[in-house]
Amino acid sequence: MASTEEHTEEHMHVVDKPYQCTDSDETDLQNSHILSHLATTNLEKPYQCSECDKNFSHSSNLKVHMTTHTGDKPFQCTQCEKAFSRHEHFKGHMRTHTGEKPHLCIQCGKGFSQSSHLLSHSRTHTGEKPYPCLQCDKAFIQKSNLIRHMLTHTGEKPYQCSQCDKNFSQKSGLNQHHKTHTGEKPYDCKQCDKAFSLNGDLIKHIRTHSGEKPYQCSLCDKAFKQKVSLDQHHRSHTGERPYQCSKCYKAFTGKLCLARHNMMHDGIKPFQCSKCVKAFSLKDSLKKHMLTHTGDKSFQCTICGKAFTHKSTLVQHHRTHNGERPYQCSVCNKAFTGNSHLLSHMRIHTGEKPYQCSHCGKSFSHNSHLTIHMRLHTGEKPYLCSQCGKAYSYNRQLLSHLRTHSE
Missing domain, CATH: 3.30.160.60 (Classic Zinc Finger)
Incomplete structure (x- = not known):
């Protein structure tokens, strides 16, 4: 009877004691779990892929891996x-x-x-x-x-x-x-x-x-x-500008800015002004242009009181007061208040004329010169005399005409 009790006590002790890993502090009551844990702890990978040389600790991992070979994707989205x-x-x-x-x-x-x-x-x-x-x-x-x-x-x-x-x-x-x-x-x-x-x-x-x-x-x-x-x-x-235009010197901070700029060279102008015949490559350019019709000049110089339609123009204007000319030509050392002025100046050295007329093929170093030239073809006369109603293609023509009234 005593031997039976001793055996029972010994048996209960074995069942009661959880399985312990000798290589870590992990314990688990189930034999299957301790085997799985040991495989991970000892880096044992008994499950080998028959398609490649990869091995896995668990059969479930091998099963998931096999889908990379079979392409099997059983979980389909219904939406x-x-x-x-x-x-x-x-x-x-x-x-x-x-x-x-x-x-x-x-x-x-x-x-x-x-x-x-x-x-x-x-x-x-x-x-x-x-x-x-x-x-x-x-x-x-x-x-x-x-x-x-x-x-x-x-x-x-x-x-x-x-x-x-x-x-x-x-x-x-x-x-x-x-x-x-x-x-x-x-x-x-x-x-x-x-x-x-x-x-x-x-x-x-x-x-x-x-x-x-x-x-x-x-x-x-x-x-x-x-x-x-x-x-x-x-x-x-x-100051980094990694995207440079292949047709002119201008460089940009973003790829999209360069793509928009290229539209100007290609003559693509999808943004049409509803007040006049002008069209623009960029939506922002159209917005700026619209201010010339509304007369809105919300950016005022604190030194001389002069007002501007754009903040960037005000910033550039401030430099006429403080004498700052941060944009310097690397060829002749001439300095400018704005980057756009430097880019225009550089074309004197390069002889580049990137702005081409789509009607006659004539090329210009500045976009503004092309705009003025286009009036020969379109017949546009944006300069109107307020005294007699006569219209002119160029500002200098209007100024010359105004003298006839003053005389």
Whole structure:
């Protein structure tokens, strides 16, 4: 009887005691768990992929990995065409449709649909960039950003569109491009009737409703809706202008600014003034021009009282008082109050005439000279005599005519 009791007590002790790992402090009551844990702790990877040389600690990891070879994506989104190999990726994607953002940043309160997005975002607060490029001094918050960056060194574009000859460095870029052929726009704005091909474009658009500007400049108090706008703004502090026009000396802080500038050389002027016959390459140029009709001059000089329609013109005017001429010619050392004056001056040295008349082919060094020349072809006479109603193509003609009244 005693031996039975001793055996029972010994048995109860064994069952009661949890399994303990000799290489760590982990304990677990189930044998299957301790085996799984030991495989991870000892870096044992008994599950080998039959398609490549990768090994895994758990059979579940191998199963997920196999989908990279088979292309199997059993988790299909019911709201768009996307499919996923892993359930957690599918769940994260569904939140882009529902708008659910359960993962909150404790430092700024911003919400994210996936924990991985929160982790990446938290690095914007800490400044941590754990993924350095081995070929240059750049480092990145996310591994995916590093992989994308590496392609700038190799120039590799392995993903080709089957409908046109375009190639892409990333599969995601190809997938996005495909939508330009299909016209598909699965991402709808809940606040207006606009739809978008890409979720990123929808997110940017939503900020036009919310007014959110999450990208703050670290050097001044300006904030922006898009990161690309912040990057471009930073260059206004550093003076960097990496995008240079191949037709003239002008350089720009952003690619879009250069594209808009090129429209001027190409003669594309989609923005028409409703008050006169003038047209402009840029919407901003039209806005500035409209002030010449309204007469609005809200920027006044505190020294002489002269008023201007544009702030930039006032800044340049101030230099006539303080004598500042920060833009110097590298050829003859002549200095100017504005960068545009320097660019115009440089054409004296180069002989460049980038502004060509579309009617007769004559070229000019300044856009204003082309504008004046165009009146020979259009017959436009914007200079009107207030005393007799006569109109003239050029200001000098009007001034000459006005003398006939004074005589």
